Amino acid sequence: MEILKLEHLAWDLPDGAGIIKDIDLSLESGKLVVVTGPNGGGKTTLAKLIAGIETPSSGHLFFEGREITGLDITERAKLGIAYAFQQPVRFKGLTVRDMLELASGKKLDDAHLCDLLGKVGLCANEYVDRELNASLSGGEIKRIEIASVLARRAKLSIFDEPEAGIDLWSFARLVETFQEVRRQKAGTLLVISHQERILSIADYIVVIADGYVRGAGPREEILPTLLADERSPRCPLGKESARV
Amino acid sequence: MNKITESLLRVVSEFGGSFQGAYNVREDGECAGRQSSANIKIESKKEGPGLVIHVLPGTKGETVYIPACVTHGGIDDLVYNDFYIGEGADVLVVAGCGVHNEESTEARHNGIHRFFLEKGARVLYREKHIGTGKGMGARRIDPVTDITMAENSYLEMDTTQISGVDSSMRKTTATLAAGARLVVRERLMTTGTEWARSDFDVTLEGEDAGVDLISRSVARGNSRQEFNSCIRGKNRCTGHSECDAILAESGSVIASPSLEAAHIDAALIHEAAIGKIAGEQILKLRTLGLTQEEAEERIIQGFLS
Ligand SMILES: Nc1ncnc2c1ncn2[C@@H]1O[C@H](COP(=O)(O)OP(=O)(O)OP(=O)(O)O)[C@@H](O)[C@H]1O
Ligand SMILES: [Mg+2]
Numbered sequence: 001m002e003i004l005k006l007e008h009l010a011w012d013l014p015d016g017a018g019i020i021k022d023i024d025l026s027l028e029s030g031k032l033v034v035v036t037g038p039n040g041g042g043k044t045t046l047a048k049l050i051a052g053i054e055t056p057s058s059g060h061l062f063f064e065g066r067e068i069t070g071l072d073i074t075e076r077a078k079l080g081i082a083y084a085f086q087q088p089v090r091f092k093g094l095t096v097r098d099m100l101e102l103a104s105g106k107k108l109d110d111a112h113l114c115d116l117l118g119k120v121g122l123c124a125n126e127y128v129d130r131e132l133n134a135s136l137s138g139g140e141i142k143r144i145e146i147a148s149v150l151a152r153r154a155k156l157s158i159f160d161e162p163e164a165g166i167d168l169w170s171f172a173r174l175v176e177t178f179q180e181v182r183r184q185k186a187g188t189l190l191v192i193s194h195q196e197r198i199l200s201i202a203d204y205i206v207v208i209a210d211g212y213v214r215g216a217g218p219r220e221e222i223l224p225t226l227l228a229d230e231r232s233p234r235c236p237l238g239k240e241s242a243r244v
Numbered sequence: 245m246n247k248i249t250e251s252l253l254r255v256v257s258e259f260g261g262s263f264q265g266a267y268n269v270r271e272d273g274e275c276a277g278r279q280s281s282a283n284i285k286i287e288s289k290k291e292g293p294g295l296v297i298h299v300l301p302g303t304k305g306e307t308v309y310i311p312a313c314v315t316h317g318g319i320d321d322l323v324y325n326d327f328y329i330g331e332g333a334d335v336l337v338v339a340g341c342g343v344h345n346e347e348s349t350e351a352r353h354n355g356i357h358r359f360f361l362e363k364g365a366r367v368l369y370r371e372k373h374i375g376t377g378k379g380m381g382a383r384r385i386d387p388v389t390d391i392t393m394a395e396n397s398y399l400e401m402d403t404t405q406i407s408g409v410d411s412s413m414r415k416t417t418a419t420l421a422a423g424a425r426l427v428v429r430e431r432l433m434t435t436g437t438e439w440a441r442s443d444f445d446v447t448l449e450g451e452d453a454g455v456d457l458i459s460r461s462v463a464r465g466n467s468r469q470e471f472n473s474c475i476r477g478k479n480r481c482t483g484h485s486e487c488d489a490i491l492a493e494s495g496s497v498i499a500s501p502s503l504e505a506a507h508i509d510a511a512l513i514h515e516a517a518i519g520k521i522a523g524e525q526i527l528k529l530r531t532l533g534l535t536q537e538e539a540e541e542r543i544i545q546g547f548l549s
Contacts, residue, residue, distance in 0.1 A: 074530045074534065077530065092546070102532050152533075
């Protein structure tokens with residue numbers, strides 16, 4: 001079943017410069033899809049368009065067959081779209097517990113909190129009462145951000161470079177968690193990543209560069225082309241080799 | 245005490261139908277109940293309105309409640325309460341003030357609290373202020389807190405103005421001897437046409453004295469706030485103040501922090517930030533399914549908690 005469909009999606013800056021240019025994409029439900037591509041290619045912008053944080057300049061979005069182009073962030077969240085920010089937001093006065101409870105929409109007992117934070121390699125006892133303020137380290141706040149999306153048990157969860165800044169052990173735990181979600185058919189995962197370890201567990205890979213989809217297909221097909229020229233300073237999937 | 249006082253007390257001073265231990269309830273300028281305990285003596289002042297509260301040296305784990313309520317317009321209540329905290333004592337002082345006004349004349353409470361902490365004494369001072377009632381007359385609360393701290397004493401002041409106070413002028417001064425430490429946590433919210441001003445003046449006299457002053461405020465509607473702080477370091481000491489204000493609608497805040505150092509090892513820091521709720525905070529909470537309004541409320545609630 002198709003969970004998400006993007007049709008001719010585009011997003012321009014106010015000065016008219018195109019950032020996302022005519023993207024067509026279809027995601028199959030229950031899969032782990034990894035979006036990759038060079039810095040500044042438009043991956044985060046695409047995620048924000050899906051979550052409703054940005055409004056497309058043109059084109060259409062469909063979620064479970066229903067058009068969501070006109071729906072706002074809250075409405076999309078309620079339909080089952082969740083987004084873990086690339087740059088997590090800090091809050092004075094909200095604790096880790098507050099955030100996870102807001103995310104899951106209910107009070108959480110210690111066992112539940114422990115389970116959620118465990119998925120990102122954090123110990124609940126040490127963290128639940130910490131404020132989400134500047135005192136948390138970069139890797140800590142990043143992992144809490146990821147946990148807040150896991151807590152939503154959304155139909156479609158988007159993670160924007162979940163590996164950024166987190167240590168080897170937490171990263172390994174996170175990879176397990178993604179695989180667990182897939183195994184349990186607990187939702188579709190759209191993971192934006194530059195990490196080979198994440199690419200290597202993908203069902204599908206989508207390459208985005210310069211606002212276009214430069215390549216999309218099963219991992220077996222896309223990954224070798226990406227790795228082939230790993231040491232080249234340029235993304236191997238140039239415009240000419242796009243296989244959309 | 246009357247019904248209005250009773251409901252105000254539930255909000256401002258943790259009142260659950262009765263008080264355990266030492267207390268004095270002030271209602272419309274009169275005493276509406278008092279009790280001393282073995283270690284905490286509460287007496288009326290001889291020379292004017294107010295109380296003298298003596299906490300015996302070494303008293304541990306006890307609470308003294310000193311709330312004051314004004315329940316109608318036309319009252320201007322001025323009271324002087326002096327707290328003497330004996331050496332090595334460790335107590336909780338719950339003050340708190342509620343002003344209710346259904347009339348067209350002003351209702352005001354002006355509480356002047358002086359604290360004298362002996363060596364090594366520790367006090368947690370909780371103060372909550374609220375205004376209620378629909379009268380045209382203003383609800384005013386003008387608290388003055390004057391703290392004198394002997395060597396190695398510690399005072400933590402938690403002060404909150406929740407809502408409904410039309411005008412408030414808060415003044416807090418403190419002088420700290422060697423090794424003394426003062427922590428102030430202020431939470432202030434104003435709405436409508438309310439006005440609040442909070443002044444702090446802290447002098448770090450003794451070696452290794454320290455103050456940590458954290459003020460968070462929200463100015464909504466057309467309300468106005470002013471924050472003035474001065475930390476004076478006269479010795480090797482540490483002083484930190486942090487003033488964070490959120491503006492909503494047409495609220496306004498003026499923050500004027502100042503530091504005065506008269507010793508080479510006086511380490512004084514001030515941080516201040518005024519602005520609307522960060523847009524990305526709202527976005528984050530909306531991606532969790534909250535509406536714009538719910539997100540704003542939740543952020544303000546957390547900020548003031
Ligand atoms: N609001 C904006 N104003 C100006 N430029 C923008 C804005 N938002 C995005 N851009 C630009 O659009 C391009 C795509 O940005 P985006 O954040 O989507 O890239 P990305 O693929 O996620 O990159 P990275 O791998 O570094 O995270 C970048 O060149 C960025 O500078
Ligand atoms: Mg990005």
